[in-house]
Amino acid sequence: MAFFLRRPFAVSSALRQAPKLSNTARFIHNSPLKPTQATKPQPGASSVFNKSRQTFQNAFRRTYMQQTFNTQSGSMGQKLMYGAAIVGGTVVATNFIFNRETREDGGMPDYERSFLNETFMHTGLGLGIIAIAARALHTTGWSYRLMAMNPWAVLGVGLVGSIGSMYGTFYTSPDNYVMKYGCWTLFNLTQAALLSPLMFYNPALLARAGIYTVGLMGSIAFVGATAKQEKYLYLGGPLLAGVVLVAISGLAPMVLPATAARSLMWSERIWLYGGLAVFGGFTLYDVQKVLHHARLAQRGLIKRDVVNESVSLELDFINIFVRMVQILGMRNNNRK
Incomplete structure:
Protein backbone atom coordinates (compact mmCIF):
# COMPACT_ATOMS: atom_id res chain seq x y z
CA MET A 1 0.00 0.00 0.00
CA ALA A 2 2.90 2.39 0.72
CA PHE A 3 4.21 2.00 -2.80
CA PHE A 4 0.77 2.72 -4.28
CA LEU A 5 0.66 6.05 -2.47
CA ARG A 6 4.19 7.07 -3.36
CA ARG A 7 3.90 6.85 -7.14
CA PRO A 8 1.74 9.86 -8.23
CA PHE A 9 4.23 12.43 -7.02
CA ALA A 10 6.63 12.52 -9.91
CA VAL A 11 3.72 12.75 -12.36
CA SER A 12 2.02 15.79 -10.87
CA SER A 13 5.33 17.51 -10.15
CA ALA A 14 6.50 17.20 -13.74
CA LEU A 15 3.19 18.50 -15.06
CA ARG A 16 3.09 21.42 -12.63
CA GLN A 17 6.47 22.62 -13.85
CA ALA A 18 5.36 23.03 -17.47
CA PRO A 19 4.66 26.81 -17.29
CA LYS A 20 8.12 27.49 -15.79
CA LEU A 21 10.21 25.71 -18.41
CA SER A 22 10.86 28.70 -20.59
CA ASN A 23 12.77 30.45 -17.80
CA THR A 24 15.43 27.79 -17.50
CA ALA A 25 16.31 26.80 -21.09
CA ARG A 26 17.42 28.60 -24.24
CA PHE A 27 16.85 27.24 -27.69
CA ILE A 28 19.52 28.06 -30.30
CA HIS A 29 18.86 27.05 -33.90
CA ASN A 30 21.27 26.41 -36.70
CA SER A 31 20.10 29.47 -38.65
CA PRO A 32 18.90 32.61 -36.82
CA LEU A 33 15.40 33.81 -37.46
CA LYS A 34 14.96 37.06 -39.33
CA PRO A 35 13.39 39.89 -37.35
CA THR A 36 10.56 40.16 -39.82
CA GLN A 37 9.83 36.45 -39.53
CA ALA A 38 9.98 36.47 -35.76
CA THR A 39 7.68 39.45 -35.27
CA LYS A 40 5.31 39.17 -38.19
CA PRO A 41 2.01 37.60 -37.05
CA GLN A 42 0.51 34.89 -39.21
CA PRO A 43 -2.93 35.74 -40.53
CA GLY A 44 -5.79 33.60 -39.33
CA ALA A 45 -3.87 32.04 -36.42
CA SER A 46 -4.42 32.83 -32.79
CA SER A 47 -1.62 33.61 -30.35
CA VAL A 48 -2.35 30.44 -28.40
CA PHE A 49 -1.95 28.32 -31.51
CA ASN A 50 1.31 30.07 -32.46
CA LYS A 51 2.67 29.58 -28.98
CA SER A 52 1.75 25.90 -28.93
CA ARG A 53 3.21 25.30 -32.39
CA GLN A 54 6.47 27.04 -31.47
CA THR A 55 6.77 24.95 -28.30
CA PHE A 56 6.11 21.81 -30.28
CA GLN A 57 8.79 22.72 -32.84
CA ASN A 58 11.31 23.57 -30.14
CA ALA A 59 10.72 20.21 -28.48
CA PHE A 60 12.15 18.48 -31.56
CA ARG A 61 15.18 20.72 -31.89
CA ARG A 62 18.46 20.20 -30.14
CA THR A 63 18.81 22.39 -27.06
CA TYR A 64 21.93 24.07 -25.82
CA MET A 65 22.17 25.61 -22.40
CA GLN A 66 24.30 28.72 -22.22
CA GLN A 67 25.87 29.32 -18.85
CA THR A 68 27.19 32.79 -18.04
CA PHE A 69 30.59 33.06 -16.45
CA ASN A 70 30.83 34.85 -13.16
CA THR A 71 34.29 36.02 -12.23
CA GLN A 72 33.36 36.32 -8.56
CA SER A 73 31.97 32.81 -8.18
CA GLY A 74 35.33 31.21 -7.35
CA SER A 75 37.21 28.34 -8.92
CA MET A 76 35.82 24.88 -9.55
CA GLY A 77 38.10 23.46 -6.87
CA GLN A 78 36.58 25.73 -4.25
CA LYS A 79 33.07 24.74 -5.28
CA LEU A 80 33.97 21.06 -5.02
CA MET A 81 35.49 21.63 -1.59
CA TYR A 82 32.36 23.44 -0.41
CA GLY A 83 30.16 20.65 -1.75
CA ALA A 84 32.28 17.97 -0.09
CA ALA A 85 32.19 19.88 3.18
CA ILE A 86 28.40 20.16 3.04
CA VAL A 87 27.95 16.45 2.30
CA GLY A 88 30.46 15.43 4.96
CA GLY A 89 28.89 17.72 7.52
CA THR A 90 25.47 16.27 6.72
CA VAL A 91 26.76 12.73 7.25
CA VAL A 92 28.36 13.62 10.58
CA ALA A 93 25.34 15.60 11.80
CA THR A 94 22.78 12.94 10.91
CA ASN A 95 24.95 10.22 12.37
CA PHE A 96 25.37 12.16 15.61
CA ILE A 97 21.69 13.04 15.97
CA PHE A 98 19.97 9.84 14.85
CA ASN A 99 22.58 7.17 15.44
CA ARG A 100 23.59 7.39 19.08
CA GLU A 101 22.70 3.73 19.62
CA THR A 102 24.85 1.70 17.26
CA ARG A 103 24.77 -2.03 16.56
CA GLU A 104 25.50 -4.36 19.44
CA ASP A 105 26.37 -7.46 17.40
CA GLY A 106 29.93 -6.45 16.58
CA GLY A 107 29.21 -4.84 13.21
CA MET A 108 27.49 -5.79 9.98
CA PRO A 109 27.84 -9.48 9.03
CA ASP A 110 29.08 -10.45 5.58
CA TYR A 111 25.68 -11.67 4.36
CA GLU A 112 24.04 -8.36 5.33
CA ARG A 113 26.82 -6.38 3.68
CA SER A 114 26.54 -8.43 0.49
CA PHE A 115 22.75 -8.09 0.39
CA LEU A 116 22.95 -4.32 0.94
CA ASN A 117 25.68 -3.83 -1.68
CA GLU A 118 23.73 -5.77 -4.31
CA THR A 119 20.62 -3.74 -3.49
CA PHE A 120 22.51 -0.47 -3.97
CA MET A 121 24.00 -1.78 -7.22
CA HIS A 122 20.54 -2.59 -8.62
CA THR A 123 19.27 0.79 -7.42
CA GLY A 124 22.03 2.61 -9.29
CA LEU A 125 21.46 0.49 -12.40
CA GLY A 126 17.73 1.21 -12.34
CA LEU A 127 18.30 4.95 -11.94
CA GLY A 128 20.76 4.86 -14.83
CA ILE A 129 18.14 3.18 -17.04
CA ILE A 130 15.61 5.85 -16.05
CA ALA A 131 18.01 8.72 -16.84
CA ILE A 132 19.07 7.36 -20.25
CA ALA A 133 15.52 6.45 -21.28
CA ALA A 134 14.15 9.84 -20.14
CA ARG A 135 16.77 11.66 -22.21
CA ALA A 136 16.02 9.51 -25.25
CA LEU A 137 12.27 10.11 -24.92
CA HIS A 138 12.83 13.83 -24.52
CA THR A 139 14.84 14.11 -27.74
CA THR A 140 12.03 12.40 -29.67
CA GLY A 141 9.45 14.97 -28.52
CA TRP A 142 7.69 12.77 -25.96
CA SER A 143 8.06 15.44 -23.26
CA TYR A 144 5.94 17.96 -25.15
CA ARG A 145 3.28 15.40 -26.02
CA LEU A 146 3.08 14.33 -22.38
CA MET A 147 2.57 17.90 -21.17
CA ALA A 148 -0.05 18.54 -23.85
CA MET A 149 -2.18 15.66 -22.59
CA ASN A 150 -4.92 15.84 -19.99
CA PRO A 151 -3.27 15.72 -16.53
CA TRP A 152 -5.90 13.34 -15.18
CA ALA A 153 -5.37 10.98 -18.12
CA VAL A 154 -1.61 11.08 -17.57
CA LEU A 155 -2.10 10.42 -13.88
CA GLY A 156 -4.40 7.47 -14.53
CA VAL A 157 -2.24 5.87 -17.22
CA GLY A 158 0.90 6.54 -15.18
CA LEU A 159 -0.59 4.88 -12.11
CA VAL A 160 -1.67 1.83 -14.09
CA GLY A 161 1.69 1.45 -15.80
CA SER A 162 3.80 2.12 -12.73
CA ILE A 163 1.82 0.07 -10.24
CA GLY A 164 1.23 -2.76 -12.69
CA SER A 165 4.91 -3.14 -13.56
CA MET A 166 5.96 -2.64 -9.94
CA TYR A 167 3.68 -5.33 -8.56
CA GLY A 168 4.61 -7.55 -11.48
CA THR A 169 8.20 -7.21 -10.26
CA PHE A 170 7.25 -7.87 -6.66
CA TYR A 171 5.21 -10.99 -7.28
CA THR A 172 7.57 -12.62 -9.79
CA SER A 173 9.82 -15.22 -8.21
CA PRO A 174 13.55 -14.35 -8.23
CA ASP A 175 14.16 -17.78 -9.77
CA ASN A 176 12.42 -16.59 -12.95
CA TYR A 177 15.17 -14.22 -14.06
CA VAL A 178 13.75 -13.30 -17.47
CA MET A 179 10.29 -12.34 -16.21
CA LYS A 180 11.70 -10.69 -13.08
CA TYR A 181 14.12 -8.39 -14.86
CA GLY A 182 11.64 -7.79 -17.68
CA CYS A 183 9.05 -6.40 -15.26
CA TRP A 184 11.75 -4.42 -13.48
CA THR A 185 12.94 -2.90 -16.77
CA LEU A 186 9.36 -2.04 -17.71
CA PHE A 187 8.94 -0.31 -14.34
CA ASN A 188 12.05 1.80 -14.96
CA LEU A 189 10.91 2.72 -18.46
CA THR A 190 7.55 3.81 -17.07
CA GLN A 191 9.27 6.12 -14.62
CA ALA A 192 11.42 7.51 -17.43
CA ALA A 193 8.35 8.31 -19.52
CA LEU A 194 6.76 10.20 -16.63
CA LEU A 195 9.94 12.05 -15.66
CA SER A 196 11.04 13.05 -19.18
CA PRO A 197 9.58 16.63 -18.91
CA LEU A 198 12.28 17.37 -16.34
CA MET A 199 14.76 17.33 -19.22
CA PHE A 200 13.52 20.82 -20.19
CA TYR A 201 15.49 22.11 -17.21
CA ASN A 202 19.06 23.30 -17.42
CA PRO A 203 21.42 20.27 -17.27
CA ALA A 204 23.52 22.06 -14.65
CA LEU A 205 20.46 22.37 -12.41
CA LEU A 206 19.62 18.68 -12.87
CA ALA A 207 23.22 17.74 -12.04
CA ARG A 208 23.13 19.82 -8.85
CA ALA A 209 19.83 18.27 -7.82
CA GLY A 210 21.27 14.80 -8.45
CA ILE A 211 24.35 15.51 -6.35
CA TYR A 212 22.25 16.89 -3.50
CA THR A 213 19.96 13.87 -3.65
CA VAL A 214 22.87 11.43 -3.60
CA GLY A 215 24.41 13.27 -0.64
CA LEU A 216 21.15 13.33 1.30
CA MET A 217 20.26 9.71 0.64
CA GLY A 218 23.84 8.58 1.19
CA SER A 219 24.03 10.16 4.63
CA ILE A 220 20.65 8.78 5.66
CA ALA A 221 21.53 5.32 4.30
CA PHE A 222 24.75 5.37 6.30
CA VAL A 223 22.79 6.09 9.45
CA GLY A 224 20.33 3.30 8.72
CA ALA A 225 23.07 0.79 7.94
CA THR A 226 25.07 1.45 11.11
CA ALA A 227 22.17 1.96 13.52
CA LYS A 228 20.90 -0.60 15.97
CA GLN A 229 18.99 -3.49 14.41
CA GLU A 230 15.34 -2.73 13.64
CA LYS A 231 15.64 0.64 15.38
CA TYR A 232 13.72 2.57 12.71
CA LEU A 233 11.31 -0.07 11.46
CA TYR A 234 8.57 1.47 13.61
CA LEU A 235 8.55 4.47 11.24
CA GLY A 236 6.46 2.60 8.66
CA GLY A 237 3.10 3.66 10.08
CA PRO A 238 3.86 7.36 10.67
CA LEU A 239 5.54 7.65 7.28
CA LEU A 240 2.52 6.12 5.57
CA ALA A 241 0.30 8.78 7.17
CA GLY A 242 2.77 11.47 6.09
CA VAL A 243 2.89 10.27 2.50
CA VAL A 244 -0.92 10.42 2.30
CA LEU A 245 -0.81 14.08 3.40
CA VAL A 246 1.93 14.85 0.86
CA ALA A 247 -0.04 13.09 -1.89
CA ILE A 248 -3.15 15.16 -1.15
CA SER A 249 -1.12 18.38 -1.18
CA GLU A 268 3.14 23.58 -2.31
CA ARG A 269 5.23 23.91 0.86
CA ILE A 270 3.85 20.66 2.22
CA TRP A 271 4.50 18.99 -1.13
CA LEU A 272 8.11 20.21 -1.30
CA TYR A 273 9.53 20.32 2.22
CA GLY A 274 7.14 17.86 3.82
CA GLY A 275 7.88 15.46 0.97
CA LEU A 276 11.63 15.81 1.56
CA ALA A 277 11.17 14.91 5.21
CA VAL A 278 8.82 12.00 4.49
CA PHE A 279 10.93 10.39 1.79
CA GLY A 280 14.10 10.98 3.77
CA GLY A 281 12.40 8.99 6.53
CA PHE A 282 11.42 6.34 3.99
CA THR A 283 15.08 6.03 2.98
CA LEU A 284 16.01 5.35 6.59
CA TYR A 285 13.17 2.87 6.93
CA ASP A 286 13.92 1.09 3.64
CA VAL A 287 17.61 0.62 4.43
CA GLN A 288 16.78 -0.98 7.75
CA LYS A 289 14.12 -3.08 6.01
CA VAL A 290 16.76 -4.33 3.55
CA LEU A 291 18.98 -5.47 6.43
CA HIS A 292 15.99 -7.08 8.14
CA HIS A 293 15.13 -9.01 4.98
CA ALA A 294 18.77 -10.06 4.66
CA ARG A 295 18.58 -11.67 8.11
CA LEU A 296 15.31 -13.40 7.22
CA ALA A 297 16.79 -14.68 3.97
CA GLN A 298 19.83 -15.99 5.83
CA ARG A 299 17.52 -18.02 8.06
CA GLY A 300 15.63 -19.37 5.05
CA LEU A 301 12.33 -17.66 5.94
CA ILE A 302 12.11 -15.64 2.68
CA LYS A 303 13.80 -15.78 -0.71
CA ARG A 304 16.76 -13.54 -1.39
CA ASP A 305 15.45 -10.85 -3.73
CA VAL A 306 17.53 -7.68 -4.16
CA VAL A 307 15.47 -6.46 -7.14
CA ASN A 308 12.40 -5.91 -4.96
CA GLU A 309 14.46 -4.05 -2.40
CA SER A 310 15.96 -1.77 -5.06
CA VAL A 311 12.51 -0.63 -6.23
CA SER A 312 11.82 0.95 -2.83
CA LEU A 313 15.08 2.91 -2.88
CA GLU A 314 14.48 4.00 -6.48
CA LEU A 315 11.14 5.49 -5.53
CA ASP A 316 12.75 7.30 -2.59
CA PHE A 317 15.43 8.74 -4.88
CA ILE A 318 12.93 9.83 -7.55
CA ASN A 319 10.68 11.63 -5.08
CA ILE A 320 13.58 13.44 -3.40
CA PHE A 321 15.18 14.31 -6.75
CA VAL A 322 11.97 15.80 -8.17
CA ARG A 323 11.61 18.05 -5.15
CA MET A 324 15.26 19.10 -5.31
CA VAL A 325 14.80 20.11 -8.95
CA GLN A 326 11.67 22.06 -8.08
CA ILE A 327 13.34 23.89 -5.17
CA LEU A 328 16.44 24.80 -7.19
CA GLY A 329 14.25 25.95 -10.11
CA MET A 330 12.24 28.21 -7.81
CA ARG A 331 15.46 29.58 -6.35
CA ASN A 332 16.84 30.45 -9.79
CA ASN A 333 13.56 32.13 -10.78
CA ASN A 334 13.62 34.29 -7.64
CA ARG A 335 17.13 35.51 -8.50
CA LYS A 336 16.01 36.82 -11.89
Whole structure:
Protein backbone atom coordinates (compact mmCIF):
# COMPACT_ATOMS: atom_id res chain seq x y z
CA MET A 1 0.00 0.00 0.00
CA ALA A 2 2.90 2.39 0.72
CA PHE A 3 4.21 2.00 -2.80
CA PHE A 4 0.77 2.72 -4.28
CA LEU A 5 0.66 6.05 -2.47
CA ARG A 6 4.19 7.07 -3.36
CA ARG A 7 3.90 6.85 -7.14
CA PRO A 8 1.74 9.86 -8.23
CA PHE A 9 4.23 12.43 -7.02
CA ALA A 10 6.63 12.52 -9.91
CA VAL A 11 3.72 12.75 -12.36
CA SER A 12 2.02 15.79 -10.87
CA SER A 13 5.33 17.51 -10.15
CA ALA A 14 6.50 17.20 -13.74
CA LEU A 15 3.19 18.50 -15.06
CA ARG A 16 3.09 21.42 -12.63
CA GLN A 17 6.47 22.62 -13.85
CA ALA A 18 5.36 23.03 -17.47
CA PRO A 19 4.66 26.81 -17.29
CA LYS A 20 8.12 27.49 -15.79
CA LEU A 21 10.21 25.71 -18.41
CA SER A 22 10.86 28.70 -20.59
CA ASN A 23 12.77 30.45 -17.80
CA THR A 24 15.43 27.79 -17.50
CA ALA A 25 16.31 26.80 -21.09
CA ARG A 26 17.42 28.60 -24.24
CA PHE A 27 16.85 27.24 -27.69
CA ILE A 28 19.52 28.06 -30.30
CA HIS A 29 18.86 27.05 -33.90
CA ASN A 30 21.27 26.41 -36.70
CA SER A 31 20.10 29.47 -38.65
CA PRO A 32 18.90 32.61 -36.82
CA LEU A 33 15.40 33.81 -37.46
CA LYS A 34 14.96 37.06 -39.33
CA PRO A 35 13.39 39.89 -37.35
CA THR A 36 10.56 40.16 -39.82
CA GLN A 37 9.83 36.45 -39.53
CA ALA A 38 9.98 36.47 -35.76
CA THR A 39 7.68 39.45 -35.27
CA LYS A 40 5.31 39.17 -38.19
CA PRO A 41 2.01 37.60 -37.05
CA GLN A 42 0.51 34.89 -39.21
CA PRO A 43 -2.93 35.74 -40.53
CA GLY A 44 -5.79 33.60 -39.33
CA ALA A 45 -3.87 32.04 -36.42
CA SER A 46 -4.42 32.83 -32.79
CA SER A 47 -1.62 33.61 -30.35
CA VAL A 48 -2.35 30.44 -28.40
CA PHE A 49 -1.95 28.32 -31.51
CA ASN A 50 1.31 30.07 -32.46
CA LYS A 51 2.67 29.58 -28.98
CA SER A 52 1.75 25.90 -28.93
CA ARG A 53 3.21 25.30 -32.39
CA GLN A 54 6.47 27.04 -31.47
CA THR A 55 6.77 24.95 -28.30
CA PHE A 56 6.11 21.81 -30.28
CA GLN A 57 8.79 22.72 -32.84
CA ASN A 58 11.31 23.57 -30.14
CA ALA A 59 10.72 20.21 -28.48
CA PHE A 60 12.15 18.48 -31.56
CA ARG A 61 15.18 20.72 -31.89
CA ARG A 62 18.46 20.20 -30.14
CA THR A 63 18.81 22.39 -27.06
CA TYR A 64 21.93 24.07 -25.82
CA MET A 65 22.17 25.61 -22.40
CA GLN A 66 24.30 28.72 -22.22
CA GLN A 67 25.87 29.32 -18.85
CA THR A 68 27.19 32.79 -18.04
CA PHE A 69 30.59 33.06 -16.45
CA ASN A 70 30.83 34.85 -13.16
CA THR A 71 34.29 36.02 -12.23
CA GLN A 72 33.36 36.32 -8.56
CA SER A 73 31.97 32.81 -8.18
CA GLY A 74 35.33 31.21 -7.35
CA SER A 75 37.21 28.34 -8.92
CA MET A 76 35.82 24.88 -9.55
CA GLY A 77 38.10 23.46 -6.87
CA GLN A 78 36.58 25.73 -4.25
CA LYS A 79 33.07 24.74 -5.28
CA LEU A 80 33.97 21.06 -5.02
CA MET A 81 35.49 21.63 -1.59
CA TYR A 82 32.36 23.44 -0.41
CA GLY A 83 30.16 20.65 -1.75
CA ALA A 84 32.28 17.97 -0.09
CA ALA A 85 32.19 19.88 3.18
CA ILE A 86 28.40 20.16 3.04
CA VAL A 87 27.95 16.45 2.30
CA GLY A 88 30.46 15.43 4.96
CA GLY A 89 28.89 17.72 7.52
CA THR A 90 25.47 16.27 6.72
CA VAL A 91 26.76 12.73 7.25
CA VAL A 92 28.36 13.62 10.58
CA ALA A 93 25.34 15.60 11.80
CA THR A 94 22.78 12.94 10.91
CA ASN A 95 24.95 10.22 12.37
CA PHE A 96 25.37 12.16 15.61
CA ILE A 97 21.69 13.04 15.97
CA PHE A 98 19.97 9.84 14.85
CA ASN A 99 22.58 7.17 15.44
CA ARG A 100 23.59 7.39 19.08
CA GLU A 101 22.70 3.73 19.62
CA THR A 102 24.85 1.70 17.26
CA ARG A 103 24.77 -2.03 16.56
CA GLU A 104 25.50 -4.36 19.44
CA ASP A 105 26.37 -7.46 17.40
CA GLY A 106 29.93 -6.45 16.58
CA GLY A 107 29.21 -4.84 13.21
CA MET A 108 27.49 -5.79 9.98
CA PRO A 109 27.84 -9.48 9.03
CA ASP A 110 29.08 -10.45 5.58
CA TYR A 111 25.68 -11.67 4.36
CA GLU A 112 24.04 -8.36 5.33
CA ARG A 113 26.82 -6.38 3.68
CA SER A 114 26.54 -8.43 0.49
CA PHE A 115 22.75 -8.09 0.39
CA LEU A 116 22.95 -4.32 0.94
CA ASN A 117 25.68 -3.83 -1.68
CA GLU A 118 23.73 -5.77 -4.31
CA THR A 119 20.62 -3.74 -3.49
CA PHE A 120 22.51 -0.47 -3.97
CA MET A 121 24.00 -1.78 -7.22
CA HIS A 122 20.54 -2.59 -8.62
CA THR A 123 19.27 0.79 -7.42
CA GLY A 124 22.03 2.61 -9.29
CA LEU A 125 21.46 0.49 -12.40
CA GLY A 126 17.73 1.21 -12.34
CA LEU A 127 18.30 4.95 -11.94
CA GLY A 128 20.76 4.86 -14.83
CA ILE A 129 18.14 3.18 -17.04
CA ILE A 130 15.61 5.85 -16.05
CA ALA A 131 18.01 8.72 -16.84
CA ILE A 132 19.07 7.36 -20.25
CA ALA A 133 15.52 6.45 -21.28
CA ALA A 134 14.15 9.84 -20.14
CA ARG A 135 16.77 11.66 -22.21
CA ALA A 136 16.02 9.51 -25.25
CA LEU A 137 12.27 10.11 -24.92
CA HIS A 138 12.83 13.83 -24.52
CA THR A 139 14.84 14.11 -27.74
CA THR A 140 12.03 12.40 -29.67
CA GLY A 141 9.45 14.97 -28.52
CA TRP A 142 7.69 12.77 -25.96
CA SER A 143 8.06 15.44 -23.26
CA TYR A 144 5.94 17.96 -25.15
CA ARG A 145 3.28 15.40 -26.02
CA LEU A 146 3.08 14.33 -22.38
CA MET A 147 2.57 17.90 -21.17
CA ALA A 148 -0.05 18.54 -23.85
CA MET A 149 -2.18 15.66 -22.59
CA ASN A 150 -4.92 15.84 -19.99
CA PRO A 151 -3.27 15.72 -16.53
CA TRP A 152 -5.90 13.34 -15.18
CA ALA A 153 -5.37 10.98 -18.12
CA VAL A 154 -1.61 11.08 -17.57
CA LEU A 155 -2.10 10.42 -13.88
CA GLY A 156 -4.40 7.47 -14.53
CA VAL A 157 -2.24 5.87 -17.22
CA GLY A 158 0.90 6.54 -15.18
CA LEU A 159 -0.59 4.88 -12.11
CA VAL A 160 -1.67 1.83 -14.09
CA GLY A 161 1.69 1.45 -15.80
CA SER A 162 3.80 2.12 -12.73
CA ILE A 163 1.82 0.07 -10.24
CA GLY A 164 1.23 -2.76 -12.69
CA SER A 165 4.91 -3.14 -13.56
CA MET A 166 5.96 -2.64 -9.94
CA TYR A 167 3.68 -5.33 -8.56
CA GLY A 168 4.61 -7.55 -11.48
CA THR A 169 8.20 -7.21 -10.26
CA PHE A 170 7.25 -7.87 -6.66
CA TYR A 171 5.21 -10.99 -7.28
CA THR A 172 7.57 -12.62 -9.79
CA SER A 173 9.82 -15.22 -8.21
CA PRO A 174 13.55 -14.35 -8.23
CA ASP A 175 14.16 -17.78 -9.77
CA ASN A 176 12.42 -16.59 -12.95
CA TYR A 177 15.17 -14.22 -14.06
CA VAL A 178 13.75 -13.30 -17.47
CA MET A 179 10.29 -12.34 -16.21
CA LYS A 180 11.70 -10.69 -13.08
CA TYR A 181 14.12 -8.39 -14.86
CA GLY A 182 11.64 -7.79 -17.68
CA CYS A 183 9.05 -6.40 -15.26
CA TRP A 184 11.75 -4.42 -13.48
CA THR A 185 12.94 -2.90 -16.77
CA LEU A 186 9.36 -2.04 -17.71
CA PHE A 187 8.94 -0.31 -14.34
CA ASN A 188 12.05 1.80 -14.96
CA LEU A 189 10.91 2.72 -18.46
CA THR A 190 7.55 3.81 -17.07
CA GLN A 191 9.27 6.12 -14.62
CA ALA A 192 11.42 7.51 -17.43
CA ALA A 193 8.35 8.31 -19.52
CA LEU A 194 6.76 10.20 -16.63
CA LEU A 195 9.94 12.05 -15.66
CA SER A 196 11.04 13.05 -19.18
CA PRO A 197 9.58 16.63 -18.91
CA LEU A 198 12.28 17.37 -16.34
CA MET A 199 14.76 17.33 -19.22
CA PHE A 200 13.52 20.82 -20.19
CA TYR A 201 15.49 22.11 -17.21
CA ASN A 202 19.06 23.30 -17.42
CA PRO A 203 21.42 20.27 -17.27
CA ALA A 204 23.52 22.06 -14.65
CA LEU A 205 20.46 22.37 -12.41
CA LEU A 206 19.62 18.68 -12.87
CA ALA A 207 23.22 17.74 -12.04
CA ARG A 208 23.13 19.82 -8.85
CA ALA A 209 19.83 18.27 -7.82
CA GLY A 210 21.27 14.80 -8.45
CA ILE A 211 24.35 15.51 -6.35
CA TYR A 212 22.25 16.89 -3.50
CA THR A 213 19.96 13.87 -3.65
CA VAL A 214 22.87 11.43 -3.60
CA GLY A 215 24.41 13.27 -0.64
CA LEU A 216 21.15 13.33 1.30
CA MET A 217 20.26 9.71 0.64
CA GLY A 218 23.84 8.58 1.19
CA SER A 219 24.03 10.16 4.63
CA ILE A 220 20.65 8.78 5.66
CA ALA A 221 21.53 5.32 4.30
CA PHE A 222 24.75 5.37 6.30
CA VAL A 223 22.79 6.09 9.45
CA GLY A 224 20.33 3.30 8.72
CA ALA A 225 23.07 0.79 7.94
CA THR A 226 25.07 1.45 11.11
CA ALA A 227 22.17 1.96 13.52
CA LYS A 228 20.90 -0.60 15.97
CA GLN A 229 18.99 -3.49 14.41
CA GLU A 230 15.34 -2.73 13.64
CA LYS A 231 15.64 0.64 15.38
CA TYR A 232 13.72 2.57 12.71
CA LEU A 233 11.31 -0.07 11.46
CA TYR A 234 8.57 1.47 13.61
CA LEU A 235 8.55 4.47 11.24
CA GLY A 236 6.46 2.60 8.66
CA GLY A 237 3.10 3.66 10.08
CA PRO A 238 3.86 7.36 10.67
CA LEU A 239 5.54 7.65 7.28
CA LEU A 240 2.52 6.12 5.57
CA ALA A 241 0.30 8.78 7.17
CA GLY A 242 2.77 11.47 6.09
CA VAL A 243 2.89 10.27 2.50
CA VAL A 244 -0.92 10.42 2.30
CA LEU A 245 -0.81 14.08 3.40
CA VAL A 246 1.93 14.85 0.86
CA ALA A 247 -0.04 13.09 -1.89
CA ILE A 248 -3.15 15.16 -1.15
CA SER A 249 -1.12 18.38 -1.18
CA GLY A 250 0.42 17.38 -4.52
CA LEU A 251 -3.00 16.93 -6.08
CA ALA A 252 -4.37 20.19 -4.61
CA PRO A 253 -3.53 22.40 -7.65
CA MET A 254 -5.73 20.16 -9.81
CA VAL A 255 -8.73 20.69 -7.51
CA LEU A 256 -8.39 24.12 -5.87
CA PRO A 257 -9.20 27.26 -7.90
CA ALA A 258 -6.44 29.67 -8.84
CA THR A 259 -7.95 32.31 -6.54
CA ALA A 260 -7.11 30.25 -3.42
CA ALA A 261 -3.57 31.58 -3.39
CA ARG A 262 -2.89 30.99 0.32
CA SER A 263 -4.11 27.39 0.21
CA LEU A 264 -2.05 26.70 -2.90
CA MET A 265 1.02 28.22 -1.26
CA TRP A 266 0.73 25.99 1.80
CA SER A 267 -0.01 22.91 -0.29
CA GLU A 268 3.14 23.58 -2.31
CA ARG A 269 5.23 23.91 0.86
CA ILE A 270 3.85 20.66 2.22
CA TRP A 271 4.50 18.99 -1.13
CA LEU A 272 8.11 20.21 -1.30
CA TYR A 273 9.53 20.32 2.22
CA GLY A 274 7.14 17.86 3.82
CA GLY A 275 7.88 15.46 0.97
CA LEU A 276 11.63 15.81 1.56
CA ALA A 277 11.17 14.91 5.21
CA VAL A 278 8.82 12.00 4.49
CA PHE A 279 10.93 10.39 1.79
CA GLY A 280 14.10 10.98 3.77
CA GLY A 281 12.40 8.99 6.53
CA PHE A 282 11.42 6.34 3.99
CA THR A 283 15.08 6.03 2.98
CA LEU A 284 16.01 5.35 6.59
CA TYR A 285 13.17 2.87 6.93
CA ASP A 286 13.92 1.09 3.64
CA VAL A 287 17.61 0.62 4.43
CA GLN A 288 16.78 -0.98 7.75
CA LYS A 289 14.12 -3.08 6.01
CA VAL A 290 16.76 -4.33 3.55
CA LEU A 291 18.98 -5.47 6.43
CA HIS A 292 15.99 -7.08 8.14
CA HIS A 293 15.13 -9.01 4.98
CA ALA A 294 18.77 -10.06 4.66
CA ARG A 295 18.58 -11.67 8.11
CA LEU A 296 15.31 -13.40 7.22
CA ALA A 297 16.79 -14.68 3.97
CA GLN A 298 19.83 -15.99 5.83
CA ARG A 299 17.52 -18.02 8.06
CA GLY A 300 15.63 -19.37 5.05
CA LEU A 301 12.33 -17.66 5.94
CA ILE A 302 12.11 -15.64 2.68
CA LYS A 303 13.80 -15.78 -0.71
CA ARG A 304 16.76 -13.54 -1.39
CA ASP A 305 15.45 -10.85 -3.73
CA VAL A 306 17.53 -7.68 -4.16
CA VAL A 307 15.47 -6.46 -7.14
CA ASN A 308 12.40 -5.91 -4.96
CA GLU A 309 14.46 -4.05 -2.40
CA SER A 310 15.96 -1.77 -5.06
CA VAL A 311 12.51 -0.63 -6.23
CA SER A 312 11.82 0.95 -2.83
CA LEU A 313 15.08 2.91 -2.88
CA GLU A 314 14.48 4.00 -6.48
CA LEU A 315 11.14 5.49 -5.53
CA ASP A 316 12.75 7.30 -2.59
CA PHE A 317 15.43 8.74 -4.88
CA ILE A 318 12.93 9.83 -7.55
CA ASN A 319 10.68 11.63 -5.08
CA ILE A 320 13.58 13.44 -3.40
CA PHE A 321 15.18 14.31 -6.75
CA VAL A 322 11.97 15.80 -8.17
CA ARG A 323 11.61 18.05 -5.15
CA MET A 324 15.26 19.10 -5.31
CA VAL A 325 14.80 20.11 -8.95
CA GLN A 326 11.67 22.06 -8.08
CA ILE A 327 13.34 23.89 -5.17
CA LEU A 328 16.44 24.80 -7.19
CA GLY A 329 14.25 25.95 -10.11
CA MET A 330 12.24 28.21 -7.81
CA ARG A 331 15.46 29.58 -6.35
CA ASN A 332 16.84 30.45 -9.79
CA ASN A 333 13.56 32.13 -10.78
CA ASN A 334 13.62 34.29 -7.64
CA ARG A 335 17.13 35.51 -8.50
CA LYS A 336 16.01 36.82 -11.89
